Amino acid sequence: MTTATLAPAARTDVRRREASLGDAIRWETRKLRAQLRSKALLIGSLVAPIAVVVVVGAQSRPPKDSLFGRFSTVNGFAMALLVLGFASQWILPLVTAVVAGDIFASEDQHGTWKTVLTRSVSRSRLFWAKVVVAIVFGLLALVLLAAATIGASLLIVGHGPLIGLSGQVIQPSTALPLVAASWATMAPPLVAFTCLALLFSVWSRNAAVGIAAPVVIAMVMQLVGSLGGVEAIRPYLLTTPFEAWHGLLAEPRFTGPILDGAATSAVWAAVSLLAAFLVVRHRDITGG
Amino acid sequence: MTKTAAVGAAVDVVGVTKMYGPLVAVDDVSVRVAPGEVYGILGPNGAGKTTLLRMLFGLIRPDGGEIRVFGRTWDEAGVHTLDDVAGFIESPKFYPYLTGRQNLEGLALLDGSGLPERIDEVLEVVDLTGRDGDKVGGYSYGMRQRLGVAASLLRSPGLLVLDEPANGLDPAGIRDMRALVKRLAASGLTVLLSSHHMDEVEEICDNVTIMNRGTVAFHGTIDDLRAMAPDPGHVLRTGDDTQAMSIGRTRHPAVGVEHAPEGGLVATGSERDLAAYVADLVRAEVPLLAFTPTRTPLDALFFMLTDARPDDVHLPREKQVVR
Ligand SMILES: Nc1ncnc2c1ncn2[C@@H]1O[C@H](COP(=O)(O)OP(=O)(O)OP(=O)(O)O)[C@@H](O)[C@H]1O
Numbered sequence: 001m002t003t004a005t006l007a008p009a010a011r012t013d014v015r016r017r018e019a020s021l022g023d024a025i026r027w028e029t030r031k032l033r034a035q036l037r038s039k040a041l042l043i044g045s046l047v048a049p050i051a052v053v054v055v056v057g058a059q060s061r062p063p064k065d066s067l068f069g070r071f072s073t074v075n076g077f078a079m080a081l082l083v084l085g086f087a088s089q090w091i092l093p094l095v096t097a098v099v100a101g102d103i104f105a106s107e108d109q110h111g112t113w114k115t116v117l118t119r120s121v122s123r124s125r126l127f128w129a130k131v132v133v134a135i136v137f138g139l140l141a142l143v144l145l146a147a148a149t150i151g152a153s154l155l156i157v158g159h160g161p162l163i164g165l166s167g168q169v170i171q172p173s174t175a176l177p178l179v180a181a182s183w184a185t186m187a188p189p190l191v192a193f194t195c196l197a198l199l200f201s202v203w204s205r206n207a208a209v210g211i212a213a214p215v216v217i218a219m220v221m222q223l224v225g226s227l228g229g230v231e232a233i234r235p236y237l238l239t240t241p242f243e244a245w246h247g248l249l250a251e252p253r254f255t256g257p258i259l260d261g262a263a264t265s266a267v268w269a270a271v272s273l274l275a276a277f278l279v280v281r282h283r284d285i286t287g288g
Numbered sequence: 289m290t291k292t293a294a295v296g297a298a299v300d301v302v303g304v305t306k307m308y309g310p311l312v313a314v315d316d317v318s319v320r321v322a323p324g325e326v327y328g329i330l331g332p333n334g335a336g337k338t339t340l341l342r343m344l345f346g347l348i349r350p351d352g353g354e355i356r357v358f359g360r361t362w363d364e365a366g367v368h369t370l371d372d373v374a375g376f377i378e379s380p381k382f383y384p385y386l387t388g389r390q391n392l393e394g395l396a397l398l399d400g401s402g403l404p405e406r407i408d409e410v411l412e413v414v415d416l417t418g419r420d421g422d423k424v425g426g427y428s429y430g431m432r433q434r435l436g437v438a439a440s441l442l443r444s445p446g447l448l449v450l451d452e453p454a455n456g457l458d459p460a461g462i463r464d465m466r467a468l469v470k471r472l473a474a475s476g477l478t479v480l481l482s483s484h485h486m487d488e489v490e491e492i493c494d495n496v497t498i499m500n501r502g503t504v505a506f507h508g509t510i511d512d513l514r515a516m517a518p519d520p521g522h523v524l525r526t527g528d529d530t531q532a533m534s535i536g537r538t539r540h541p542a543v544g545v546e547h548a549p550e551g552g553l554v555a556t557g558s559e560r561d562l563a564a565y566v567a568d569l570v571r572a573e574v575p576l577l578a579f580t581p582t583r584t585p586l587d588a589l590f591f592m593l594t595d596a597r598p599d600d601v602h603l604p605r606e607k608q609v610v611r
Pocket residue numbers: 286308311312313331332333334335336337338339340484
């Protein structure tokens with residue numbers, strides 16, 4: 001072998017460090033922070049509950065038909081649980097889908113798949129970075145919603161003893177952890193809805209579909225779950241875990257539905273992520 | 289020995305095929321780019337240039353054949369196939385809500401190397417210094433194209449792959465982009481360039497592949513191509529076309545004279561024969577108003593090889609590529 005033939009090939013050994021998952025997560029986070037929508041959503045998660053607490057707390061007639069509605073205008077714990085019941089039905093799937101439903105589709109919208117995939121990051125790494133960022137964002141929104149709701153309720157409405165679902169009196173020192181735990185049980189279904197939104201984002205390549213589809217699915221499941229004679233399928237609905245916290249406020253306390261809900265959520269999340277992963281891994285990037 | 293040869297090539301495409309449903313977008317194409325070389329892939333719209341380059345970047349999967357980049361394949365090396373490669377496919381795309389600099393910083397993160405100190409340097413090369421703080425959403429098409437080059441250079445690649453870098457630019461932009469590519473090629477970079485324009489590759493490329501409808505229509509050096517080029521045609525405007533035509537027919541059988549679709553005449557033949565014919569026209573006092581080449585010989589050959597529409601022929605070159 002002569003040096004003459006080796007010389008031009010000298011660069012063949014160039015070996016680059018592949019971008020780490022951390023690098024990819026930092027990049028996704030930066031993009032998210034530059035977007036008005038995500039910032040507005042987090043601020044909304046902090047401000048909206050306060051407004052709701054103020055408005056509902058000022059009503060002369062409490063919403064008696066809702067769970068914990070009867071004492072919501074006089075007891076902060078009841079107020080925080082009333083808002084929880086409302087948020088779990090209508091708000092949480094939407095809040096998390098705003099980012100998760102867009103995070104893959106926006107690459108299609110901007111034609112930037114080819115921009116990022118021609119660097120040194122594999123499709124799977126980019127995929128998991130987006131998944132992590134979307135889930136963390138959803139959980140962050142949940143924490144802000146919970147903190148703002150509980151804080152505002154206790155400060156504005158008060159923090160006397162709470163009447164539980166079985167009519168028992170719960171002292172404030174016990175009520176606070178129970179209310180916080182009730183909010184925390186939202187995490188598993190929230191993550192599952194995030195994964196569902198991610199799947200729609202990947203599959204439809206359209207942010208509107210990615211955001212709207214999980215919300216519509218939540219509404220349909222809500223409706224199906226409220227019908228009679230569906231006991232067989234109710235445990236598999238992704239909206240059922242949103243109600244698992246009721247057991248925490250009963251006497252005696254029961255946590256079975258929370259564990260079942262976590263399992264249901266895990267299955268929904270895993271299946272959604274697997275499907276999304278396969279699509280991202282194998283699709284041809286022809287646009288952009 | 290074969291193995292060494294394969295490793296030695298910057299790009300080694302062997303018998304690659306890609307189908308889109310029933311359409312064969314790339315049909316059994318082989319291309320070999322040596323290190324340090326400037327290689328052109330030439331072809332009209334739909335020839336399969338972009339499809340081929342997308343496969344090189346791993347954006348789409350070939351249905352058959354093999355692509356090696358500096359000896360690595362996607363199946364074996366995954367994203368490490370691109371370790372020494374950078375470039376863009378069609379018009380480069382960025383995040384419009386980020387500034388030019390933020391886009392480059394993010395891409396540096398995804399390069400794994402993070403070379404933020406090179407950002408100023410590459411911005412300077414593409415003449416975007418001072419505009420890097422503006423959101424890319426407000427960039428002109430030409431600025432985005434140049435940011436695409438900057439983003440590629442950020443990786444300090446050994447191989448630069450550019451898919452029609454001058455496409456969509458105005459004449460000044462085309463001139464600047466060509467000058468930039470020329471400068472980069474002169475700096476010793478291996479360049480793989482696709483284009484619609486013969487004159488874009490003719491000046492800077494050592495070797496070319498001409499593609500047409502997914503297949504290779506020509507493969508070789510620019511010099512080989514020149515040797516094959518037909519005689520150029522000339523547009524002839526006279527005060528008396530009938531007489532000019534009859535002089536051509538009767539006295540200059542080696543020169544073909546025909547009516548051009550837009551009026552006037554088109555004369556074809558070797559330079560010598562054409563000179564003699566024109567001299568005769570002047571002697572016969574046929575008023576001679578214009579005598580201009582329709583296209584360069586290489587252009588003519590390109591159109592022949594790719595059977596491009598004949599009505600493209602008389603348009604100014606910049607207009608031939610309007611999509
Ligand atoms: N995503 C796709 N789905 C179906 N057909 C496609 C797709 N992308 C390209 N094609 C077809 O494949 C063929 C090759 O297209 P390609 O874009 O590679 O050509 P090109 O040489 O880059 O053309 P241009 O000069 O217009 O950029 C064309 O017939 C095109 O219509």
